[in-house]
Amino acid sequence: xxxxxxxxxxxxxxxxxxxxxxxxxxxxxxxxxxxxxxxxxxxxxxxxxxxxxxxxxxxxxxxxxxxxxxxxxxxxxxxxxxxxxxxxxxxxxxxxxxxxxxxxxx
Numbered sequence: 001x002x003x004x005x006x007x008x009x010x011x012x013x014x015x016x017x018x019x020x021x022x023x024x025x026x027x028x029x030x031x032x033x034x035x036x037x038x039x040x041x042x043x044x045x046x047x048x049x050x051x052x053x054x055x056x057x058x059x060x061x062x063x064x065x066x067x068x069x070x071x072x073x074x075x076x077x078x079x080x081x082x083x084x085x086x087x088x089x090x091x092x093x094x095x096x097x098x099x100x101x102x103x104x105x106x
Contacts, residue, residue, distance in 0.1 A: 014037060055083060
């Protein structure tokens, strides 16, 4: 998914202190996702998201940790009006839903 065939994708089960914060700034909804990858020798290399209809899927890839790449991450994304759900990883775990968007599932 997202050209990450050979990269290790960080799944929600491997994140400590995962936090989701919603901010409204100038009428725009922003979601801040943060936490710590629970892989001792790996750090978060890249985080990206793709909007697909009413949902957005976030993918974080891991690589060998170094001075510039640690396990701690914080990722801010602007949520378009049509997006009702944000999912994480290849397992597509629901991590955020717009208020009034329905029940939470995983």
